[in-house]
Amino acid sequence: MQRSRLIKTLIGVVALLFVISLLYGFFRDDDPYKYFTGMGKGISISPDDQTLAFSYYTDGKEAIYTANMDGSNIEKITQSEGKRLHHPAYSLDGKHLLYLSENEDGIHSLFIANHDGSEARQLSNEDSHIKDAVFSPADETIYYIAMNAKDFKKEPGETSEGFDLFSTDLGGKEKKQLTDKDRFSMNHLSVSPDGEHVYFSAFDGNKEVLRSFSVTDEKVDQTMMPRGRSRDNSVYNAQLSPGGKKFAFTTVSEESMESSLFEYELFLMDKNSGDTKRLTDLGTAVDSPVFFHKQNKLAFLEHTNWSSEPAKYRLHTVDLDSKDIETIDLQMPNSQTSKWLAKTLDQAVNGYTLGVLYIILFGLITLLIQAGGKRSVYLPAFISFGIAIAIFISSFVVAVIGNPWIGIGLGMLAAFVFVFSVMIWIFAIVIKRAVRRRE
Known part of the structure; x- marks a missing residue:
């Protein structure tokens, strides 16, 4: 008994x-970033190569910061006000900065501000979900990828709508839809130095490919593929060099294709020939490559705990000739609160x-x-x-x-x-x- x-x-x-x-x-709330303190995704380098713009989380709050290229002089230039701000992009004259603001539903709105974060203005409302945005070479037009926010919140298979390319002026008044393809995937905008072509990556049903949109003809007119990749020709995080001759991109490394976890390394491709060379051998995942404007170098993020979330990024630069990699240590603020009880419950x-x-x-x-x-x-x-x-x-x-x-x-x-x-x-x-x- x-x-x-x-x-x-x-x-x-x-x-x-x-x-x-x-x-x-x-x-x-299963958001892995709600207590996170660390670097966000997406970086941009000012035209004079002196300043880096990036996003950073402090206790789950993400804002835009700037720093000198040696990691010093950290400055927070935006206030998040309950929204997460990320993916900054400098204009080519260095006077303005684009960034995305994410609300609690995951919808991204497009903002423009002065280079120091002042006079921020919203260019899109929350009826649209913005994926990426970039300035034209003349800094008079903004190209961006977007889709209807209602369709974005639907589960895959519930809608036939998708992403397309749009343009607007700096005031956000003269919006124009440039494509009507409703793509499942569309990312990573770059614009040619003459402003005649807008490049992006898109899923073609089998792999991620690099496409070109002709501004004059208003149609997608070219698909570029890297050469020297024997098995995986997918192109991720593609970025065009300032001179318009090279593309930096990431893709699955050859040695990780048979493993349970793909590893993504950094590559450099000649735009005309497609000839490709490998730049990194980190064995993790490279993200967000960005060219310097006046130096033969790239900055990029390494996802050091790939593929876990929240993602922990380390900032590097790589010399395009020697392939030497250097790490930039950013002296960022630490967490302001422990929230140990909530963290313990979430882990338990x-x-x-x-x-x-x-x-x-x-x-x-x-x-x-x-x-x-x-x-x-x-x-x-x-x-x-x-x-x-x-x-x-x-x-x-x-x-x-x-x-x-x-x-x-x-x-x-x-x-x-x-x-x-x-x-x-x-x-x-x-x-x-x-x-x-x-x-």
């Missing part, structure tokens, strides 16, 4: 912990925690049934198998009449519950055999 009471008490405690963990996991409540509690709960119920001796000791395992089957069936229903991605998630959950059920069933066998031996 005392043993049964103890087991019932433990069942109540574990069941309570399981329900609380499940509810906490369901209702909490995860899929592993729920799985362990689930197995312990059904294991205790198995012990309780064995102690009572009135029902089959396998009943908890059979109930768990039934739960797994019910989740599996519901995954198909949700995928067909609702959201296919949620359906896939439910299918994976069903697989985990099935494995847990097998473990509970094996535990029941062990318990039953142990009782028989004791008898």
